[in-house]
Amino acid sequence: MPTRFKQLVDDAKTRVQEVTSAEAAEQQAKGAVLIDVREKEDFAESHAAGAIHLSKGVLELKIEETVPDTAAPIICYCGGGSRSALAADALQKMGYTNVASMAGGFKAWKGSGLPTS
Numbered sequence: 314m315p316t317r318f319k320q321l322v323d324d325a326k327t328r329v330q331e332v333t334s335a336e337a338a339e340q341q342a343k344g345a346v347l348i349d350v351r352e353k354e355d356f357a358e359s360h361a362a363g364a365i366h367l368s369k370g371v372l373e374l375k376i377e378e379t380v381p382d383t384a385a386p387i388i389c390y391c392g393g394g395s396r397s398a399l400a401a402d403a404l405q406k407m408g409y410t411n412v413a414s415m416a417g418g419f420k421a422w423k424g425s426g427l428p429t430s
Contacts, residue, residue, distance in 0.1 A: 325402035330413040334421040345386035362428035390415035
């Protein structure tokens with residue numbers, strides 16, 4: 314991971330709650346919105362069952378129409394857990410108060426044997 318990018322991610326992680334893939338699945342079952350922030354092609358290939366796609370490039374632009382309730386539980390994930398930390402940090406800056414990043418990303422989700430689509 315490039316040094317500046319790692320510094321940016323490490324900084325975001327100081328402000329963002331991280332959850333495991335098992336915790337994310339549990340929270341999703343209770344109504345949390347699972348947002349895949351990877352690229353469209355990655356999402357189309359495979360994603361966590363029930364996840365919605367808002368790539369990191371359009372997340373801030375489309376989140377309000379997708380999840381208008383700023384108190385709604387949201388869990389972001391990417392491939393490995395870095396971009397999702399940046400995404401969760403951005404959502405918090407926009408006023409979303411119940412946001413987390415899934416540690417390990419989609420790799421962890423699949424590795425845990427959780428359902429995919």
